[in-house]
Amino acid sequence: MKNVMKTIGAIILLTTMILSLLTSCTTPSETTTPVETTTPAETTTPTTTPSTTPPATTTPATTTPATTIPTTIEITDQADREVTLEGIPETIISLSPSNTEILFALGLGDKVVGVTQYCNYPEEALDKTKIGGFSPTDIDVSIEQLVAMDPDLILATETHMTEVVPKLEQFMPETAIIVILTSTESFDVVYEAIELLGEATDTGERAAQIVSDMRDRITAITNITNTLTEAEKPEVFYIVWHEPIFAIGGGTLGNTLIAAAGGINVFQDTDGAPMTDLETIIDRNPDVILASLGVGTGADLSYQFVLTDERLNGVNARINNQVYPVNTDLYGRPGPRLVEALEELATLLHPELFP
Amino acid sequence: MSIKQLGEASVELPKGILRQRWYVYAIIVVLVLLVLVLATSIGSVSVPFSTTFSILADKLPFVDITPTWSVNIETIIFDIRLPRVLMAGLVGAALAIAGATYQGLFRNPLADPYLIGVAQGASLGAVIGFLLPVSWNLAGFGLIPLLAFVGALLATTTVYLLARVGKALPVTTLILAGVALSALLSSIVSYLVISSGESMKAIIFWLMGSFALSDWSEVGIVLPYVAAGVVVITLFGRMLNVMQLDEEQAQQLGVNVERLKIILLAAATLITAASVAFVGTIGFVGIIIPHAVRLVWGSDHRSLLPLSVLIGAIFMILTDLIARTILSPTEIPIGVITAICGAPFFLYLLRRRKKAIF
Amino acid sequence: MIELEMQKVSLGYNHHPILRDMNLKVSPGELVGLIGPNGCGKSTLIKAFSHIINPMSGRILVDGRVISVIPRRELARLVGVVPQIPLLPSTFSAFEIVLMGRNPHLGLFQSEGPRDWNLALQAMQKTATQSLADRRVNELSGGEIQCLLIARALVQETKAILLDEPTANLDIGRQVEILDLMKDLCRTQNLTVLAALHDLNLAAQYCDRLVLIHDGRIHAEGKPSEVITNKNIKQVYGAENCVYTHPVNGLPIVLVGAARK
Numbered sequence: 001m002k003n004v005m006k007t008i009g010a011i012i013l014l015t016t017m018i019l020s021l022l023t024s025c026t027t028p029s030e031t032t033t034p035v036e037t038t039t040p041a042e043t044t045t046p047t048t049t050p051s052t053t054p055p056a057t058t059t060p061a062t063t064t065p066a067t068t069i070p071t072t073i074e075i076t077d078q079a080d081r082e083v084t085l086e087g088i089p090e091t092i093i094s095l096s097p098s099n100t101e102i103l104f105a106l107g108l109g110d111k112v113v114g115v116t117q118y119c120n121y122p123e124e125a126l127d128k129t130k131i132g133g134f135s136p137t138d139i140d141v142s143i144e145q146l147v148a149m150d151p152d153l154i155l156a157t158e159t160h161m162t163e164v165v166p167k168l169e170q171f172m173p174e175t176a177i178i179v180i181l182t183s184t185e186s187f188d189v190v191y192e193a194i195e196l197l198g199e200a201t202d203t204g205e206r207a208a209q210i211v212s213d214m215r216d217r218i219t220a221i222t223n224i225t226n227t228l229t230e231a232e233k234p235e236v237f238y239i240v241w242h243e244p245i246f247a248i249g250g251g252t253l254g255n256t257l258i259a260a261a262g263g264i265n266v267f268q269d270t271d272g273a274p275m276t277d278l279e280t281i282i283d284r285n286p287d288v289i290l291a292s293l294g295v296g297t298g299a300d301l302s303y304q305f306v307l308t309d310e311r312l313n314g315v316n317a318r319i320n321n322q323v324y325p326v327n328t329d330l331y332g333r334p335g336p337r338l339v340e341a342l343e344e345l346a347t348l349l350h351p352e353l354f355p
Numbered sequence: 356m357s358i359k360q361l362g363e364a365s366v367e368l369p370k371g372i373l374r375q376r377w378y379v380y381a382i383i384v385v386l387v388l389l390v391l392v393l394a395t396s397i398g399s400v401s402v403p404f405s406t407t408f409s410i411l412a413d414k415l416p417f418v419d420i421t422p423t424w425s426v427n428i429e430t431i432i433f434d435i436r437l438p439r440v441l442m443a444g445l446v447g448a449a450l451a452i453a454g455a456t457y458q459g460l461f462r463n464p465l466a467d468p469y470l471i472g473v474a475q476g477a478s479l480g481a482v483i484g485f486l487l488p489v490s491w492n493l494a495g496f497g498l499i500p501l502l503a504f505v506g507a508l509l510a511t512t513t514v515y516l517l518a519r520v521g522k523a524l525p526v527t528t529l530i531l532a533g534v535a536l537s538a539l540l541s542s543i544v545s546y547l548v549i550s551s552g553e554s555m556k557a558i559i560f561w562l563m564g565s566f567a568l569s570d571w572s573e574v575g576i577v578l579p580y581v582a583a584g585v586v587v588i589t590l591f592g593r594m595l596n597v598m599q600l601d602e603e604q605a606q607q608l609g610v611n612v613e614r615l616k617i618i619l620l621a622a623a624t625l626i627t628a629a630s631v632a633f634v635g636t637i638g639f640v641g642i643i644i645p646h647a648v649r650l651v652w653g654s655d656h657r658s659l660l661p662l663s664v665l666i667g668a669i670f671m672i673l674t675d676l677i678a679r680t681i682l683s684p685t686e687i688p689i690g691v692i693t694a695i696c697g698a699p700f701f702l703y704l705l706r707r708r709k710k711a712i713f
Numbered sequence: 714m715i716e717l718e719m720q721k722v723s724l725g726y727n728h729h730p731i732l733r734d735m736n737l738k739v740s741p742g743e744l745v746g747l748i749g750p751n752g753c754g755k756s757t758l759i760k761a762f763s764h765i766i767n768p769m770s771g772r773i774l775v776d777g778r779v780i781s782v783i784p785r786r787e788l789a790r791l792v793g794v795v796p797q798i799p800l801l802p803s804t805f806s807a808f809e810i811v812l813m814g815r816n817p818h819l820g821l822f823q824s825e826g827p828r829d830w831n832l833a834l835q836a837m838q839k840t841a842t843q844s845l846a847d848r849r850v851n852e853l854s855g856g857e858i859q860c861l862l863i864a865r866a867l868v869q870e871t872k873a874i875l876l877d878e879p880t881a882n883l884d885i886g887r888q889v890e891i892l893d894l895m896k897d898l899c900r901t902q903n904l905t906v907l908a909a910l911h912d913l914n915l916a917a918q919y920c921d922r923l924v925l926i927h928d929g930r931i932h933a934e935g936k937p938s939e940v941i942t943n944k945n946i947k948q949v950y951g952a953e954n955c956v957y958t959h960p961v962n963g964l965p966i967v968l969v970g971a972a973r974k
Contacts, residue, residue, distance in 0.1 A: 005516045012513045013536070017543065244560055244567050244686065275685045276399075277567060279431045283400040311434040311570070314427045462802075590821055596809075597816050599802040607763050607796070608869070609789030609817030654804035657824065 075200055078193060079158060079179035088202045089152035089176065093131060095141055095164070098333035099155040099180055100125050102194055105210055105336045106203045113151055116141075121329060121337070147171050153200065157182040176200070182334055185256045187218060190334045210336055217339045218260065221346050224353055225262030234349055236263040237286035237317070238326075240273055242305040245281070249274045253338070254331055261345040262353075263288065278311060288349060289317040292328045300325065324348050375658045383665045387444070390669050394440045394676045399683040400431055407432055434571070440672055442569035442577065446630040447640055447671020449581045451663040453623040454641025455648075456588055459595040459656055460619055461526050467641040468627040471533030471620075472510035474636040475540035477628060478562055480506020481635070482547045485558050499561070500573075500632040507628035510536060515620075524616050563688035564635035566675050573633050584626035585664055591619060592657035599654075637671075637690050639697030644670055646704060670696075714741035714903045715776035715791055715872040717762055722771030724757050730769055731757050733929045739873070739907050744899045746920035747909040748940075750950055753926045755909035756797065759875045762907065763794045775873070789817035793871035795862045797878050801850040807861055808846040811837060814868035829868075836864040839894060841887075855882035863891060873905035874898075880915060888912075892919045913967045917941055918959075925949060941965040 073085040093114035094100040100119040103112050109124050114131040129149075132141035141164050146154065153176045156165050161179065168177055178200060180193045191211045198207020225233075236258050238248035248254040251271040258265045266284040267274060291303035303325045312318050330341045346354040396407040406424050410432045413420040422429070453468035461470070469475075483506070484499035514536050518528040544562075551558055594615055597605050602612050627641075644667045645659060652658055674696060678689045719737040723730045732754045739745045747755045760766045761773055764780050773780040775791055783791070793814070801810060814836075815829045837843040840860040845853060853861070859882055866874050874895070880888040896919055898904045910916040916923055917937040925933040925940050927949040933940045943956045946967065959966045 005519060008516055012509055012516075013539075241557060243557055244565065277679070277686070278435045279398050279400045282427050282431055282435070285427065311430055314425075314430050593816070593819065593824065596805070597813050599804065600810075600813065601800050603760075603765055604794075604796060604799055606765060606785060607789060607792075607794040608813060609786040611785045649804075654802075655809075 073200060073202075075178070075196060077178045077196065078181045078189070079161060081177075081179060083176050083178055083200075085153065085176045085200055086174075087152075089200070091149075091151040092153045092155065092201070093146060093149065093151045094119065094155045095132070095160060096155070096157045096180070096182055097121070097329070098182055098335040099157070099193075099197075101333060101335040101337060102180075102197055103155070103201075106194075106198060106201065106206050108201055108203065111201075114146070114149055143167050143171065151175060153178065155180055155197070159183075180334075184334055185251050185253055187214075187256065187260075187338065190338060191215070193334065194336070214336065214339050218342060221262075221342055221354065222260050225260060225346070225350070228262050228350075230264070233262050233264045234287035234322075235266050235284070235316075236288045236290060236349070237266050237281060237284070238290040238292075239302050239306055240292045240328075242302045245276050245278065246273050247276050247281075253334060257331060257338070257342055257345055258349075260342055261349050263345075263349045282312065282315060285316050287316045287320070288322045288324070289315075290324055290326045290331075290345075290348075292331075293325045322348075375652060375662070379652075380661070380665075383662065383669075387665055387668055390672050391440055391444065394443070394672045395432060395436045397676060397680055398431070398436055399679070402428055402432060411437070438571045438574045439566050439569045439675070441574050442634065443566050443671045443675040444668035445574065445577050445581050446566075446634055446637070447644075447667040447669070448664040449577075449584065449626040449630045449667075450637065450640040451644035451648075451667025451670075452585055452588055452660055453627045455645035455656070455659055455663045456595070456619050456623040457641070458645055459598060460616060460623075461530065462599060463530075464646065465642065466530075467638075468623060469537070469636065469638075469641070471514045471529060471624070472536045472540065473507045473624055473627045473631060475537040475544065476510025477503040477507040477631040478544045478636060479510075479540050479547075480504070481561055481632075482544055482551070482558055485554050485561070486547065486551060504628050504632035507631060508624075510540060511620075511624050511628075523613055524620075526616075560688065561635050564637040564690045565678075565686060565688060566634055567679070567686055569633065577629050577633060580629035581626050584622045585660075587622045588619060589657075589660045589664075591615060592655075592660050595619070595656040595660075635690075637693055639690075639693040640667060640671060643693075643697050643700050647700070650704075650707070715905055716740055716774070717792075717873055717905055717907060718774040719761070719768075720772045720774070722761065722768045722773055724754065724761050724766065725769055726766070728769070731929060732926070735771070735931065737924060737931070737934075739905050741872075741903045741905050742899050743921050744896055744906045744908065744919060746916040746923045747907065747926065748911070748913060748916050748923055749926035749932075751911075754929065755926065756877050758926075759794065759877050759907070759909060762875055763792055764788055786817050789869065789871075791871055792873045792875060793866040793869040795859075795866045795874065795876040795879050797881070798855055798858055798862075801858065803849045803851040806847050806849060807842065807853065808833060808837070810850065811842075811861060811865045811868055814865035817869065832868050832870070833864070836867040837861075839867065840864040841890065856884065856887060859883060860887065860891070863894075871904075873907070876906070876908040878909055878911060880910065880912060888915060895919070913941060913946075917964045917966065918962075938963075938965050941967065 071087055073088075075083055075085075077083055090111055091113045092103060092108060092111050094103055094112060095116060097116060097119045100112065100115050101121055103109070104122050104125065109122075112125070112128055115125050115128045117130045117133055119125045119128070131145050131149075141160070143164070146168065150172065154168060154172075156168070156177055156179050158179060158181055165177060165179065168175065178196070180196070181189055184190065191214065194211050195204070195207050198204040238254050238258065240246040240248060247267040248265065249270040249272050250265065250268040252273070255265045255268055259268075266286050267276065289306050291300075291306050293300055293303060303323075306312060306317075307323050317323050326341075326345075330337055330344070343354070392408070392411065395411065396402065396404050406428065409420050410424060410429055412418050413422070414433065450468055454466070457466040457468055457470055458464060460466075480502035481499050484502040487498070514529065514532045515524070517536070518524060518532040520528070548555060548558055548562075594610055597608055597610050598612070598615065600608070606612050631637075645663050648659055648662045648666055652662055674692045675689055678687045678692045681687060717737075717739040719735045722732070722735040722737075724732045724735070735758070737758075747758060749755060757766070761768060762775070762780075764773075764783070764785070767781065775783060775788065780788070805813075811833045812825055812829065815825055815832070818829075819825065834843065834846075837846060840863050842857060842860045842864055845857055845861070850858060850861075859879060863876075863879060866876075876895070879891060883891065892915060895906050895908065899906055899921075908920070910920075920937060922935060923933075923937050923940040924931055925945060932949055933945050941956055942965070943954060946955055947953050952969065955967045955969055957966050957968055958964075
């Protein structure tokens with residue numbers, strides 16, 4: 001009997017261990033797929049004449065339409081690093097979802113050989129080789145894999161600056177590494193990024209097109225929302241997570257979107273993603289609540305929370321049924337789709353102005 | 356009769372069934388109520404004290420006050436703060452009495468309610484709950500508290516089965532098994548936390564313990580467990596005294612030692628598990644409060660247990676108040692505050708040797 | 714009035730018998746002494762009679778009932794034990810420790826009342842420990858603690874008392890007092906008393922019967938003059954020519970030093 005009991009105890013133990021191991025396998029963890037050496041590592045530059053065209057400098061608003069194929073491109077990236085590209089990059093790896101979107105928007109989908117596991121737009125990105133993660137706490141990138149794949153160009157972000165970029169510079173001196181800012185609140189920085197990438201990849205025309213399209217559509221909206229008075233702007237609460245409650249604060253893309261769409265972020269007085277509590281939300285009484293979808297594995301839990309929790313019954317947003325789910329990818333990525341986010345948000349906040 | 360002369364010595368005879376004068380309890384109960392009202396009046400949104408008082412008074416039966424406050428303020432006071440404060444009181448009481456029970460059963464001043472695996476079992480259950488790709492709500496009982504509760508019970512059952520020898524439950528083996536299992540589970544939890552990706556912040560927040568998520572439904576679930584557990588444990592106060600002799604003597608004095616161990620362990624574990632399942636693991640309370648009570652009122656379990664309940668409740672309500680107001684509206688994890696209070700207290704205990712409390 | 718009995722009992726730990734084939738009876742009004750060399754199993758015997766350990770074979774009867782079916786609380790009202798000096802917590806006063814002897818008589822909800830307090834005070838007076846009432850155990854000497862434990866057993870109001878070396882740390886005055894007390898209880902209240910004693914002289918003077926244990930078995934049993942003989946002492950203890958006769962009451966006394974000239 002004693003032995004039976006001990007066996008049962010041991011079985012419970014083992015089951016727990018197995019269960020937890022299995023669970024960890026369902027979490028997004030690094031998938032290390034075997035390295036495919038499809039594209040040759042060297043770029044094939046057609047000419048060998050030393051570069052005659054003057055190195056292009058970067059000024060935010062201007063790009064020179066390329067008529068000849070330059071052999072060397074020199075740019076300053078968004079981390080103020082001087083980067084030299086020997087010819088047009090044929091193989092590109094992106095270390096962040098927003099950069100992936102920009103690349104595909106520039107028509108460079110075929111040249112993209114590696115993306116992060118979170119790069120889910122456009123659909124073609126899902127088929128690309130995964131080289132690591134990208135979320136605020138998981139900038140785990142497989143350096144080995146990158147070295148093995150040896151692309152012409154790697155797009156990194158400022159979060160990679162401390163560890164990943166120095167290693168890449170050390171192990172891959174031939175590869176160009178461009179750093180794009182992803183924690184930004186300004187549309188201008190996004191435009192600059194697109195143009196920068198257009199220049200680096202000789203798709204300057206396309207880049208200019210995208211940027212001007214974005215500008216137009218955004219201005220179309222802000223022209224109207226800038227004329228609104230304070231009273232006409234609904235107060236918005238944008239919730240990211242509910243246990244504990246995190247809101248989108250000032251200095252973020254979300255905040256800029258809200259302002260541009262003619263709303264006032266109730267938490268704009270605090271930068272970043274401040275933690276807050278129910279009391280404060282009820283006290284600030286937002287007219288509209290936006291809830292992030294697609295954060296972690298509890299995909300719509302925060303939305304369910306703000307939609308159904310009884311204690312929020314007295315809040316304006318609930319009384320007037322103005323609780324909306326929003327796609328985090330859309331609203332949080334500094335890329336071409338920001339426009340869609342803004343248009344959607346403008347309609348939500350001011351349906352009468354933007355049907 | 357309270358002091359009796361016996362030759363040259365005088366013996367202070369115990370006063371009644373709860374071993375302290377009645378007014379000691381009365382005063383402390385009043386204190387609990389005061390602290391309750393105080394904590395309900397303070398929060399990240401400032402509400403005038405008189406308003407809070409009126410709102411609470413209005414909720415009492417036979418009292419009717421015409422509202423001068425908005426519905427939202429009432430929601431804040433009654434639906435957000437009050438359940439939170441009550442939960443803090445419940446959990447503080449539960450952890451304190453569980454700690455006192457463990458210390459009495461194991462005859463060890465360092466025993467705390469997490470000794471035989473409750474904390475790590477609950478943490479593992481909760482982390483698994485966070486990582487599962489399902490969201491679930493069964494009559495207000497979320498997935499995570501359920502898994503945490505189950506995890507806690509499974510862990511302690513495993514420890515119990517591992518430590519049992521025939522019909523007996525040797526105390527040293529129990530402690531060793533508990534420590535070993537806790538270490539194992541803790542490493543699994545760490546691994547899962549590291550690989551949790553985006554959920555990491557939320558998981559860590561849960562693990563550090565917080566009352567931020569407490570609402571009336573949670574209070575409704577925890578209350579019966581804690582109440583039942585407290586009642587059962589306090590019934591055995593005198594027996595716990597006798598247990599302070601070694602097990603052999605206790606048996607010779609008529610205590611069914613093995614049965615007592617199982618009953619008390621089960622009760623203490625249950626109330627700890629119920630608390631941890633909803634608020635995460637909050638340390639120090641289970642160790643410190645019983646010792647503090649002993650320092651002032653002695654080690655007789657008949658007073659130690661009920662007083663631990665009351666003092667534990669006061670302590671937890673106050674620390675929660677500090678945790679949520681110092682950096683309002685950001686919350687400091689409550690485990691940090693209890694540790695800050697706890698560590699100096701331990702040092703103080705070390706230095707004060709006038710009265711042997713253990 | 715109850716009888717303690719062992720029928721063909723063997724006792725041991727971990728399947729290793731220390732005592733075999735014990736047949737023993739202690740009747741009401743009797744003070745029976747257990748004697749034997751160190752480690753012969755006297756404490757084990759006492760643990761068996763208080764149901765701390767189970768017999769490996771045979772039956773132990775208390776008041777005619779098999780000990781294993783008697784609920785603990787009831788057993789504690791029948792049999793009281795004075796253990797060899799155990800650990801006692803310093804968090805309780807001497808008085809409170811003695812009071813713990815009332816535990817078997819109190820219900821779950823009950824607390825001690827005036828009757829219990831009086832019993833405890835009386836017991837402490839009988840054992841001359843009343844002046845220690847408010848002291849903590851860690852301040853007391855071994856002898857004082859021993860007297861406290863005896864007081865506790867008295868407070869338990871049992872029909873039988875088992876004592877494990879109760880006089881080991883006491884001065885001669887206290888030894889006499891305690892054994893006089895035990896003897897008196899046997900006579901006046903018909904208690905059944907079994908005491909493990911290391912002092913052969915005290916055993917001879919006070920016990921109605923002696924049980925000499927050697928090599929896991931009962932070597933001799935009977936009146937003191939029948940058990941404490943030169944032959945037995947030599948066989949069991951290895952000491953020669955020690956037994957004499959008390960000049961006043963004719964009981965055997967054991968004296969060393971005769972071999973030295």
